[in-house]
Amino acid sequence: MKDSTIKQKTIRSYVKREGRLTNAQQYALDNYWAKHGVMFSSDILDFQSLYKRRAPLILDIGVGTGDSTLNHAETHPENNYLAIEVHRPGVGQLLNNIESNNLSNIKISNNDVIDVLQNQIPDRSICQVFIFFADPWPKTRHQKRRLINKQLIELLKRKIVIHGRLHIATDWQDYANHIQKLCQSDPALINLSGSKSYSSPRPNWRIKTRYEARGLRLNHNVWDFCYGLNLDR
């Protein structure tokens, strides 16, 4: 069999489980998706027509129920937010909260971020990327599922604007080590806390979501990372 005929199996960073939608989440998906949702397509998004204005774009990846996105978008009305989440109950919850808080600066995609980045996001268009508490996949045999890997970082480096930033937080030590090695060894990235620092101070604007609270209950530390693009390369 020729190499080109071998179908590559894609490893996803999540397991699709529909879970139970509450009535409120189902209501939000039925009634608010058309207003705040972004359908998947192979066409590049036009952010100005999507948000009906020009503003710095923040990409929040794997938002869960979107509490952190909601808080940031409420306190920074000057930014546009694209929240990405594969799990529909979380999308429903965020849709409800967008409506009840009357926000117009958050749009939601219900797709794998890799597909969204590869197909819909223009190069050099994202000012900040948030990846907070990505699923840790702690078992060795599952670590190939981790979202933060070379493929994602390569895509983000193309999509972030020249003075943009990548913020990551995790409460899993070996995921933190993996993230630190991946980013620190990449000559196109700069550790904004200094090249000798392992991680960054916790930003005071990052609210404590239930994933961080759970980590702290388990006596985990929490590591923040903040990287920019190396313009000298």
Ligand SMILES: C[S@@+](CC[C@H](N)C(=O)[O-])C[C@H]1O[C@@H](n2cnc3c(N)ncnc32)[C@H](O)[C@@H]1O
């Ligand atoms: C542990 S939760 C963290 C939620 C949120 N960031 C927080 O800090 O509260 C990770 C989320 O990432 C989502 N996720 C995992 N892989 C994803 C992917 N490839 N694209 C979009 N979302 C993804 C999962 O469904 C899950 O809701």
